[in-house]
Amino acid sequence: AQSVAQPEDQVNVAEGNPLTVKCTYSVSGNPYLFWYVQYPNRGLQFLLKYITGDNLVKGSYGFEAEFNKSQTSFHLKKPSALVSDSALYFCAVRDMAGTALIFGKGTTLSVSS
């Protein structure tokens, strides 16, 4: 069975500092990995994905994520956080194209000025 773990309920960083939101996964085949962001009372916005190829994936709004097969991780990173990055972030996985995503519980990112 597929699963995703986001070990941190909340991450707090100061504006301008680097941020990392952690994600580990479990899937039987090759993973399709995603990060989404959700602002209050709104749907999810796609940030980035890893399907195949380079382990470092660059996405929207300056975010990037590194796929690490040996550690089964896909941590989300940004070199310099903005207050506007404050939101709820979800990591998701599936093992086949076109199938439903399985989501982690979400991590609330709070960036202080």
Next chain:
Amino acid sequence: GAVVSQHPSRVICKSGTSVKIECRSLDFQATTMFWYRQFPKQSLMLMATSNEGSKATYEQGVEKDKFLINHASLTLSTLTVTSAHPEDSSFYICSAPGLAGGSTDTQYFGPGTRLTVL
């Protein structure tokens, strides 16, 4: 990018009534759509997979007679919450795999529908 819309964005209804939520893919066709439910400060839980031209497939524990899904066309799926009760109050989100670059590996999400049952 691909756009998915939902209607209504917010609905308040009395206990015992039925509520229909629409999910539309605006600029692409979707033979499959997914319905999720999200409780406050919690993750999205997959409820069912909506298939155009065939019956929906429901996740374990989801009552198919309570949450009726109809995939009427390649751009429209509807979720009807029948005989709604206060415990059905939640944020319902649909998604559809996009066809950007010929691949369906990215899913696009609707903005969600906030259902409140009094």
